[in-house]
Amino acid sequence: MSVIKVAILGFGTVGEGVYKTIHSHAQELEGVLGSKVEVAAVLIRNKQKKRNIDEDVLITSDFNEILSLPQLDVVVEAIVDKEPTFTFLKQAIRRGSHIITANKEMFAHHGNELLELAESHKVSVGFEATVAGGIPVIQTLRQLLNVNRVGTVQGILNGTSNFILTEMREKKQSFAAALRLAQEKGYAEADPTNDVEGFDAFYKTMILSRIAFGKEPNWQNVEREGITSITRELIETAEKLGLRFKHIASISKIGSQINAAVKPTLVGKSHPFYGVEGVENAVNVHSDIVGRITLQGPGAGMFPTASAVIEDLVYVCQNQLSNKNFTNITEACDGEKKGNEKELWLIQGLSKNDNNPLITWVAQATDETAIIQASREEIEKLINQQKATCYFQIIGEYEKEIKNKEVTLAVL
């Protein structure tokens, strides 16, 4: 029987998960691929550290040793940072190996170059694990895209932020306390910037945009806001109104223009993201034939991410992954739309006495906050004029919930 030789770069959470899963599911892999899958090498930084790796596996901190292996079918990359990862993967492709990556930052920056290089070397690139961990969102999008035209994609793409927002709401904690807990549980890094400032979600959003629309917006034009401005008080106010804060990425295509934003948003009970709590991720795809589909599941963690990598492993070995969705991506597009449609907002600091005919007052929520209906343009004017301090969009069918009396709006 033939053997598929795999190298794993990095032996952190994801790398170790992939290693363990290749062992624990050896029989399934052999069944589906008709070949035995063997880990031939693991790239690590510190050779002294004790690890639970079989003796016949090459353990090295020198990537050239891996490139020199007599057989190397697939390189799985589970490191962080853009470099030297990008260089390693280019070398692996040139050597004729398929590559699979879980590194969103690197892939958001260099995905296109890798896919083009892979195309010319007749190998495949798997990147399911870069977005939403174990949820098969990239495969599902590709499948839908066979015939559907996708209009909007929304996602809760950062499990750490979602965990923090859930903790703050459920246990009435401050942002700082919830972040500490996330760090204790291993959900957040010592430097949590990437997660709580929305960078991680931003990279994933750009990857999703390329899959869904074949291109991405100009990065500079995308509104990116993290969750650090969300206070316990805001969360409590929202809760009383039947709303929850979620850190939501949204990408939509209107004509040839791509609009995208990654920021805290309010959702009502009828939105499928309302019940997505803790470290869960979710993705919502609106497309023309099928309508709205939501996928929800574990967005990170050792085994969910490993599962995504292993699925890619199956696809690249079966030559079922094409690189084609990624060819047309250099178009520069706008970021968030500057629409004139009236939308719902939770706004802080606005006085009801400040009569403005372009704004509809829906309800006073607390002394400080109110729900209003206005266009984005008007909202931004209010902020510029310092008539309001902050604002959050309410998405979903909240108006219907108000009408159906599923929420109680206490009017002061």
Place this chain on the structure above:
Amino acid sequence: MSVIKVAILGFGTVGEGVYKTIHSHAQELEGVLGSKVEVAAVLIRNKQKKRNIDEDVLITSDFNEILSLPQLDVVVEAIVDKEPTFTFLKQAIRRGSHIITANKEMFAHHGNELLELAESHKVSVGFEATVAGGIPVIQTLRQLLNVNRVGTVQGILNGTSNFILTEMREKKQSFAAALRLAQEKGYAEADPTNDVEGFDAFYKTMILSRIAFGKEPNWQNVEREGITSITRELIETAEKLGLRFKHIASISKIGSQINAAVKPTLVGKSHPFYGVEGVENAVNVHSDIVGRITLQGPGAGMFPTASAVIEDLVYVCQNQLSNKNFTNITEACDGEKKGNEKELWLIQGLSKNDNNPLITWVAQATDETAIIQASREEIEKLINQQKATCYFQIIGEYEKEIKNKEVTLAVL
């Protein structure tokens, strides 16, 4: 350019949706398949009825005319009933055509024979549209199954029942009134038995079981209960407890045994099905590597179902559908597990004074109903002894919700 010739059997909601989508998305189909897709024939019952079908399409009520077409690549079946559909599809396979079906009743009964026949004639069978309309649950399961071992699948598989339960709760209506509305909206047939008594969900469950586990339980042993016993009062009681009734199919595999049930079940706020409302469907897959994944979307309707058929059309034309998951299905298994584990129940008619050390009293809900913790065995004893009138299982993390004070249990 080559042409793919398709016949559509039936021109009801699904058949017409497929016809329209092949036209509206001709360019996308040509792009992905490299061939033009043409509807060559439509099988109808009444030739006199006026339909919006192009002149060059053969419209006939005689299937033999379709079988005699010089080219016939794919037969899409969108009729109801087991016969003559099954016979037609066998003839189509023998003629060398791929087949795609949206007919769950027929496919639950004869799927295996069709797949075996297709295998021997080197054609494919698409049946994504038989379960959960536009939600790509069958493809997702197949994909997960490449390496994951699935433990449990839960689903809200009947949009009509879910719509009725939602209407009863939101508008405080009786079952009869909600059913009438479902009929007016075209969600329910004049004879709603198939939907409200759980037969439709049952067939879908058996199809899911074959995909997930390669076999299905003995049909006689599967508990199948519809929603006709759910009263407005029960729904109100549940609502006060932070619970919602959902008609849930569940299938799980323990060792080599498959357990399945299709019945009204209560879910708390933390269960991903809590917010699945109206005609939406949802499927929840628990598997060993990835954990729990939930898919939610439109379970029926002209275009969602057409989308599933069109996806299958792409797959069968690309020869990407294998029939292999369906080969090992004749094992007879048990239905619902008869476990000794303590579970949570909403029970009606039980008196707290009826001391029973095997039952833990959690809370009195109304004069009539209470939440208790007990094994299924104990619950069934109570019913047999006429000490209680009816009972519904509570699934999800309701105990955690009680502990976190997310629900208020009014103890009388």
